[in-house]
Amino acid sequence: MYIYNQYDQQLVDERVAQYRGQTERYLAGEISDDQFLPLRLQNGLYIQRLAPMLRVAIPYGTFNSQQMRKLAHISRHYDKGYGHFSTRQNIQLNWPQLEEVPDILAELAEVQMHAIQTSGNCIRNTTTDQFAGAAADELEDPRPYCEIVRKWSTFHPEFAFLPRKFKIAFCASKADRAAIQMHDIGIEVVHNASGETGFRILVGGGLGRTPVIGTEIIEFLPKQHLITYLEAILRVYNQLGRRDNKYKARIKILVRAMGIDAFRDKVEQQWALLKDGPSTLTEEEFERSKSYFHSPEYIEVDDSDADLKLQQQALQDPGFGNWLKRNVDAHQAPGYAIVTLSLKTTGYAPGDISDVQMEAVADMAEQFSFGEIRASHQQNLVLAHVRKEQLFALWEQAKTFGFATPNINYLTDMICCPGGDFCALANAKSLPVADAIQRKFDDIDYMYDLGEIDLNISGCMNACGHHHIGHIGILGVDKKGKEFYQISLGGSQDRDASLGKILGPSFSQAEVPDVIEKILNTYISLRIDGESFLDTYRRAGLAPYKESVYAK
């Protein structure tokens, strides 16, 4: 993974000092609330319903055991002993003291971490595939490019006060595990006919109040132009994006209003000024960035032997078999596998993790996966390089610490925002809904029979829980001061991305689990030959679901 050089470290240290000064001036009454707001946001600090919330960056989702231990220490010492992994590969602390945040940031800086630009109207943490550098279906490791973008976007002097927040995501594999079509800029690493690396760039995707799937702005951008092209897009957006209405300020609205062709023309004009200039990337810089992401030192393993052994273990212990099938993915190196540690255990808020669990993950990563950890946008953790012969031992430890729920990509592996229990913007609570659904569908055979289903829950239109792109989406709405839930069907975040359609009038919290049950039963009655939930919905449409749910 990326290791800071002296200069990276110095910048992060200087940032801590800067923010310490700003906090002191704020507490001394020298800066107003309004002025302090973007300063603290750009250091990850929100003021939430009950307390501040600090969002710590995990650049493109990769971190290590030492960093995880530091997070455990911080959550124990400065917070209430737990953290929450968000859908943007970040971790959030729910109870820090505003006065102590500079100290927390200083502690983070000791292990090369920070909270820079994790909120505010600036370029946010660049995200990518949680399996990057390990996935069997990968073209290249996208993280060297993410790191180049991280540097460029960190303290970018021109783009710290954009019309609205700005999110960039990369993918470099067959399956799109980073939902790049749902980002302000989505970047796919591609190769042209002569095998050269370049980028296919999408612009103007995003969820929120007006969900939009990104549109292609350039089919193949030769890789050396990455930064100048991004800079051109941002400069057009910074000047022309709407600032009069925060709900119309994202780049998706600008692209829609101008039309992609006119928008592209503007970008090309800007780009002409920057292209081939000093920000053009060099072969040397690519090599330097790549050198941090070399594959770990795999040992040679006989893959078919290892598989055979796993099959035997699975037969002997069906619990292990279930887990192996759901929580383990194919790796690019023979004899290795990718393990997803589920943070979706019934009784715990999705994405939540205690300090003790953090330390357990740190230990497991060291023992089984070269000390490296990933955070996924589905709010789970990943150990990306595990030897197959160690899977059984890993599984047993994972069970001890509550990470072995064999549900990855199944119904109870839901994405869920913190909602009304924590978030000041919420219309409704989301955590109790997730909990009620997990409890109702805790029969594992039933869940497996349903096949893979993405169920996503957001507490309001801001869509942090990605409800638009869940196969089943649940959205908290406010009806005359009461909390209600609107349900949508047919969203997808993969390559065939689609936005869910609203089923009909909303439901009370108590009704939601039964409604989900009716939807699932309708699916079971409609499916043909093991058809998936999404395929069945796409074939049969909304009508049969509507009928069964609203039948009197």
Next chain:
Amino acid sequence: MPSKIIKDGVIVDDQWLLLPQDTTDIPEGPIIVPLSLWESKKDILAGREALGVWLDSDEPPEHIASALENFDLVAINFPVFVDGRGFSYGRDLREKYHYQGEVRAIGEFIRDQLFFLQRCGFNAYALSGAELESALDTFKDFSDSYQAAIDQPEPYFRRH
């Protein structure tokens, strides 16, 4: 307008008179005129000694691109400090239009933005309501930067 401003890294007396948006009278002496006044009174203003123009946040520099030789100073207004369009305008003035005169930030920007403003081509700051002396420290918040910008045209990766 404050009588002291920060210019080229030091605190100096300000000689310029900033004319508000709806001005019609044109006084003697060094003046910074709103874009609308420049556009309606070009014939009178052009060729005048010590002339500046100011742009509001919805007035990109392309409005004055062909007339830049008339101005010793271009000021960019920040009606609220979170309106970041001015950062791009500063860069455009320097990078796209190669403007060499003074580029001044005016309006509601705050001292915590000075470092970034300087990187975007500004060299003068009519900063209101702040201790100018301590504000000067802000330029030293960071010892270097990753990106190319006006103050450092080479990105970090080309220099190390």
